[in-house]
């Protein structure tokens with residue numbers, strides 16, 4: 001090709017240069033253009049990559065659940081949040097970590113959490129400490145509340161339970177903030193960990209993060225809550241002794257065993273005292289676990305007001321699923337199909353004798369009354 005054009009070139013004056021020189025010059029020019037182009041494209045690729053990483057896209061790429069699991073398993077954690085070093089520690093840590101993984105995965109697989117963590121990547125906004133936390137109570141209906149709140153466009157929440165203020169406090173505030181989803185101006189960051197409510201150190205720790213944190217407690221009749229708690233433990237350990245034998249220290253005298261966590265958690269007044277040492281009552285909202293089932297929209301109205309949000313979540317978002325026996329969402333966050341919470345939420349409870357339940361009810365009555373006085377709200381459990 002170059003040879004032909006050399007022969008027929010009208011610029012015969014160039015013949016003085018000699019045909020081979022002319023050909024070499026053209027070849028060299030061709031190579032220069034080629035290498036310039038490849039440098040140009042490499043730079044474009046490099047800049048695009050840097051741009052995405054600087055905007056946080058690299059660390060917020062959707063990661064499948066099994067990835068999260070192996071991440072947890074690789075970084076074996078001890079109960080106090082330190083990474084394990086010795087083989088004994090690793091063994092001990094592996095147990096705790098796998099427990100955390102199991103809990104977190106069951107949280108996710110429960111379809112409780114469509115999970116901001118594993119859905120669409122969001123490279124806008126920034127990670128902030130939660131301005132509002134659902135601190136309890138275990139088995140109160142905390143998952144339902146969080147999932148209902150997540151429909152709100154101004155709420156972004158962690159899908160799984162971070163357990164920062166009880167189990168992983170040693171990991172530090174930066175670790176905690178990094179777990180949060182990115183939020184834009186005006187959006188509220190939230191998380192829920194029901195065990196915070198009964199953790200002695202939690203009020204001081206939350207306070208030292210921010211005294212302005214809004215605290216939500218979903219409370220439920222402590223007797224039903226205890227049975228629900230027992231049902232959950234029984235589902236994991238089928239050989240568990242009967243409810244009755246765990247609830248009473250002495251079956252004849254009917255002395256209640258307050259060291260059993262299923263009983264202890266329900267003494268709400270006692271746990272609330274710890275929180276009121278650090279936070280004024282106005283920073284706390286008590287949601288009725290019962291009303292969250294019978295009137296979810298009404299209870300959500302109160303929650304949205306407390307959080308200073310527009311009342312976006314209303315009765316048009318719920319329908320009552322007869323099979324499940326609970327309200328479900330018509331359109332949960334990140335989905336266009338109706339969805340109920342997972343199998344572990346709203347499961348049947350074992351039959352407990354009415355005498356045992358009566359004794360428990362008698363036990364809780366004074367604590368309930370105290371709780372009504374403290375909160376200025378009669379939950380009607382008696």
Ligand SMILES: Nc1ncnc2c1ncn2[C@@H]1O[C@H](COP(=O)(O)OS(=O)(=O)O)[C@@H](OP(=O)(O)O)[C@H]1O
Nearest residue numbers: 138139140141142143144228326327341345346347
């Ligand atoms: N809409 C809806 N769907 C299903 N379940 C609902 C709902 N609203 C409240 N509940 C009640 O929530 C109870 C579980 O409470 P938590 O989510 O706080 O449990 S946990 O502490 O996170 O394990 C769960 O307790 P159990 O009935 O004992 O399973 C439910 O009674």
